[in-house]
Amino acid sequence: MPAKYVELKTADVELMEAELRTLCARAGAEAVVLVDLSGVILASHRVSDKIDHLLFAALLSSNFAATEELSRRLGVTGFRIMYHEGKRQNLYFDKVADDTILVVLFRDSNALGRVRLFTEKSIAELAKMVTAATRPAAEAPILPQAHAAAAYLAQMATSIQPGKL
Amino acid sequence: MAVHNAATREIVYKVAYHGPGMCGKTTNLRFIYNTLPGRQVGNFLVLDTAVERTLYYDFLPVVIPLDDDYKVRFHLYTVPGQAYYDASRKLVLRGVDGVVFVADSRGDRMAENEESLAMLKRDLTDVGLDYATVPLIMQYNKRDLANVIPADLLTEKLNERGVRSFGAVARDGVGVFETLSAIADLVTGRN
Ligand SMILES: Nc1nc2c(ncn2[C@@H]2O[C@H](COP(=O)(O)OP(=O)(O)OP(=O)(O)O)[C@@H](O)[C@H]2O)c(=O)[nH]1
Numbered sequence A: 001m002p003a004k005y006v007e008l009k010t011a012d013v014e015l016m017e018a019e020l021r022t023l024c025a026r027a028g029a030e031a032v033v034l035v036d037l038s039g040v041i042l043a044s045h046r047v048s049d050k051i052d053h054l055l056f057a058a059l060l061s062s063n064f065a066a067t068e069e070l071s072r073r074l075g076v077t078g079f080r081i082m083y084h085e086g087k088r089q090n091l092y093f094d095k096v097a098d099d100t101i102l103v104v105l106f107r108d109s110n111a112l113g114r115v116r117l118f119t120e121k122s123i124a125e126l127a128k129m130v131t132a133a134t135r136p137a138a139e140a141p142i143l144p145q146a147h148a149a150a151a152y153l154a155q156m157a158t159s160i161q162p163g164k165l
Numbered sequence B: 001m002a003v004h005n006a007a008t009r010e011i012v013y014k015v016a017y018h019g020p021g022m023c024g025k026t027t028n029l030r031f032i033y034n035t036l037p038g039r040q041v042g043n044f045l046v047l048d049t050a051v052e053r054t055l056y057y058d059f060l061p062v063v064i065p066l067d068d069d070y071k072v073r074f075h076l077y078t079v080p081g082q083a084y085y086d087a088s089r090k091l092v093l094r095g096v097d098g099v100v101f102v103a104d105s106r107g108d109r110m111a112e113n114e115e116s117l118a119m120l121k122r123d124l125t126d127v128g129l130d131y132a133t134v135p136l137i138m139q140y141n142k143r144d145l146a147n148v149i150p151a152d153l154l155t156e157k158l159n160e161r162g163v164r165s166f167g168a169v170a171r172d173g174v175g176v177f178e179t180l181s182a183i184a185d186l187v188t189g190r191n
């Protein structure tokens, strides 16, 4: 049972972003983001640069995964949707695929029903895209950049010598 | 789950530090955070209790910028070691590309180490992964203390797969980057 590998070509990301843009406009949302439950943003639309995107993705995914685990333990089956209501802004989560969620950020002037309707419409399309980009980790190609980064860390390990055992 | 995004020129791997309570997982991440230059680490998220026991998890993104403006990121997480935070541990293990098992070398901690390892195996299965094949590195921490368990014995009891292991004094940074480099080698397939 290997972990998975997601390969997003530039064209894939453009397609995902186009779908997110359409959803954002139709639903009247502020921002939308497609997040892998391991904590990585796959694509997003209009997420503010004031937000730390890496942290945002880690928190959104763990938040959803925690609630999913809770519902599993309660015997709730088919858990898919989660909703956070804030004072002015709300967050709406919907599951796209096993390990992927779509999160919509919208203002309270907007109706939840509208967000829900158009999110549902986008999910099937997005699920297809995510599935097409996902492979077993065993099929991941050799990535020279990844090797270079690992080599860099190996170099760090030899140059940082806080004292030998 | 490794993600290669050609549009943003990023490659991301997820690594979880697992091990019994107080073995030094958060300390590993803190040393990495304090040592790497600011452009190579993101914000360090620590979700803990008043007494610094990890409650949910810690998160530290390590970013290695390369010449061709590619970025390779290692998202480091720690799980809460205390036995009753089982649900948090599981969500951290979701989609991991590699695991660092941090053992506590103190003479009286063998049972906790073994219990934690058993939980790791079970939790990996629960999130659809397999302990037998997950990229894994062992770290034997707290080697500075008196009455530590000999490394051979820790290996015999805990390292049944015979993966690479490192002695460490995480509080002083000893062995921390060796461990990080070893798991980075595994998840990227470099070694
Ligand atoms: N002597 C010694 N103390 C250490 C070492 N590494 C960590 N510690 C100390 O051990 C204590 C626990 O370390 P943490 O890093 O918070 O442990 P943790 O594994 O994150 O614990 P939980 O969050 O409860 O799972 C702290 O007081 C650290 O300073 C070490 O190598 N030697």
Ligand SMILES: [Mg+2]
Pocket (backbone or CB within 6 Å): B025, B026, B027, B052, B053, B054, B078, B079, B080, B081
């Ligand atoms: Mg901790």
